[in-house]
Amino acid sequence: MPRWFNTAGPCRDDIHYMLPATRRLPNLERLIAQQNYFVIHAPRQIGKTTAMLALAKQLTDSGQYTAIVVSVELGSPFNDNPQQAQAAILSSWRSEARVYLPPELQPPPKQEMEVGQGIEETLRQWAQTSPRPLAIFIDEIDSLQNEVLLSVLRQLRNGYPSRPRAFPQSVGLIGLRDVRDYKVAAGGSDRLNTSSPFNIKVRSITLRNFNASEVAELYGQHTQDTGQVFTPESVALAFELTQGQPWLVNALAKEIVEELVIDESIEITPEHILEAKEIIIKRQDTHLDSLAERLRENRVKAIIEPILAGQELPESSNDDRQYLVDLGLLKRDPAGGLVIANPIYREVLPRVLAQGPQDSLPTISPSWLNDRGELMTEALLQAFLGFWLQHGEPLLKSASYPEIAPHLVLMAFLHRVINGGGTLEREYAIGRDRMDLCLRYGEVTLGIELKVWRTRKVDPLSKGLEQLDGYLARLGQDEGWLVIFDRRENALELEERLKTEIQVSPMGRLITVIRA
Structure with a gap:
């Protein structure tokens, strides 16, 4: 059976190219053997469910455990009605x-069951009747909010002392974020800010991205199956961008082998990756x-906006910064500081x-192109000046x-x-108060640096010229644009x-x- 690169839902080893699912989640079996409860949190579509399904199957097939991944997502429409939510959740668990x-x-x-105790009592009976210790991995836990979320967490905590004879030996909560950041009010305006409803957890574990050799291994599976080669340069570029x-790793490859280069005798090059x-x-x-939707949230905006502007980050709670890391929007650079998680996200956000x-x-007529369709930078400059004079400030x-x-x-x-x-x-880079565009x-490569002249600040001209030098040097260009937006309170009229x-x-x- 042919295999494919997967971008939707959990991977299956019979139809998808995939790496060993539990490789990026070490030591979970030890946690389960120690009768621990834990949290697995990582951004969407990074492989959490795939990994936990594989682990549950592995544990069950070993004959040592009754292990299963269940979801609470069907309870989320009833976040203000615990009884309805629990009925929907338990029905889906039985089906799974x-x-x-x-x-x-x-x-x-x-x-x-007693109202408000359905999940606890079901798990008690299941643990007591199962011929093996029970390990339950609860997916989409942070789809729940309000009273339903608190009820589920409290029932798990209440049953915890009875494990493993009369409650699951191990429970894993799987979601985007750690427990303390779960929502207890619609829209997330109020968060737990504590793990107390689930203070029985022993570890919070995040699932890492693929490393460079794993990207090469995944793409190599396609080569093994079809003979179509990803050049080393293309694999390296795919890792750099993602x-x-x-x-993202799967999406790039899927677009190429299913749409751009369907002839398997043609090797995949960096040009195909960029396309x-x-x-x-x-x-x-x-x-x-879904990633872009997060940009509307105030706590996301408060951190992403200064990053894009190249400004220092404002005073913010570590929880808010960690929230953006947990969402996968940002990562902590080994050299220090927060940065956008990868070059593709860096393109997507702005x-x-x-x-x-x-x-x-x-409607703007392309007056910057000559009869041969070539870009003329001087004509582009005049077009921009005319556009900014007429439309710039209203569009702000x-x-x-x-x-x-x-x-x-x-x-x-x-x-x-x-x-x-x-x-x-x-x-863009934190603290440099600039954004660079290329x-x-x-045949034209135009390097542009954007600076903002703010109230009570000096004219950024000299700093901008110095910074643009470095950017143009990296681009291999001898000319460029420095755009200074005057946003001072006493700035002259635009004209x-x-x-x-x-x-x-x-x-x-x-x-x-x-x-400007």
């Missing part, structure tokens, strides 16, 4: 047990779309935020992140420019301040300075 367990290991027949995020990257970003599949201004843009109001509104409007304009077949890359169109001038950088490069 019929699928994954032999009859002698399934829970006992449904019985009348940092091993499993959904696939652009396609999945533009298409904004469910994974990227593109999503620029969508509002982009949707509001008027359509940006959802005010601190970087000028950046987003400029990016929206540049996205119109590259619609004809170019790319726009972005760089527009590539045909008076909008102008350009040529400056020579400290390293002798010719820089077009645009004051």
Whole structure:
């Protein structure tokens, strides 16, 4: 049977390319043997459910445990009605047990339960009737909120002292976040901020991304099955762009082998990886779309906005910063500081935020192209000046992140420019108060640095020229643009301040300075 790269739901080894599912979750069997309760948390589509399904099967097949993955997601529509929620949850558990367990290991027949104790009592009876110790892995736990969530956690805690004779020997909660960050009010405005309803956990474990050799191993399975080769350079680029995020690793390969290069005699090159990257970003599949949805949350915005603007992070709780790490949006750089988790997310976030201004843009004639379809940078400059004078300031109001509104409007304009077949890359770093853009169109590579002149700050011109030198050096370019947005309270009217001038950088490069 042919196998495929998987981007939807748990992997199955008979139809999907996949790595040993439990490799990235070491020592769980020891925790279970020690009768521990634990939490597995990691971003969506990183392989949590796949890994735990594999572990449950492995434990059950060993003959030592009754182990199963169950979900509480069917209870989430009833977050304010514990009785209805528990009925839906227990019904789904029984269905899952019929699928994954032999009859002698399934829970006992449904019985009348006390209100608010259905899950606890079912687990007690199941543990008592099972011929083996019971290990239950509860998936989608953070889909529950309010009284239902607290009720489930308290029932687990209440039964814990009776393990393993009259309660599961081991329970694992599987979700996006650690227990302390579960919601107890709709919209997440109030969080537990404590693990006390589940203070019986011994460990919180996160599932890591693939490393570089694992990406090569996964892509190598396709080569083994089909003979189609991923060049070492393409594998290295895939890892660089994804940092091993499993959904992204699979999505790139799936787009290439099923759409871009279906002839298996053709080897996969870095150019194919880049083309696939652009396609999945533009298409904004469910994974990227759900990630982008998080940008609306205030606690996410409070940290992502200064990162995109290159500013220092404000004083914020460690919980809020950890929340973004748990979501997979950020990671802690080994060199220090928080950074966007991977280059593809680094592309996605500002593109999503620029969508509002982009949707509001008027029709713009591509006056920057000559008769041969080549980009003329001087014509592009004049087109931007005209656009900014007429539409720039009104469009700033359509940006959802005010601190970087000028950046987003400029990016929206540049996205119109590259619609004809170019790319726009972005760089930003905490504390440098800048965003760098690289527009590539045909033979043209244009490096652009964006700076904001804020109230009670000095003119960023000299610092900008110095920083742009470094960026252009990396791009191998001798010319570039420095765009300075004047956002001071006493700034001149746009008609008076909008102008350009040529400056020579400290390293002798010719820089077009645009004051907007």
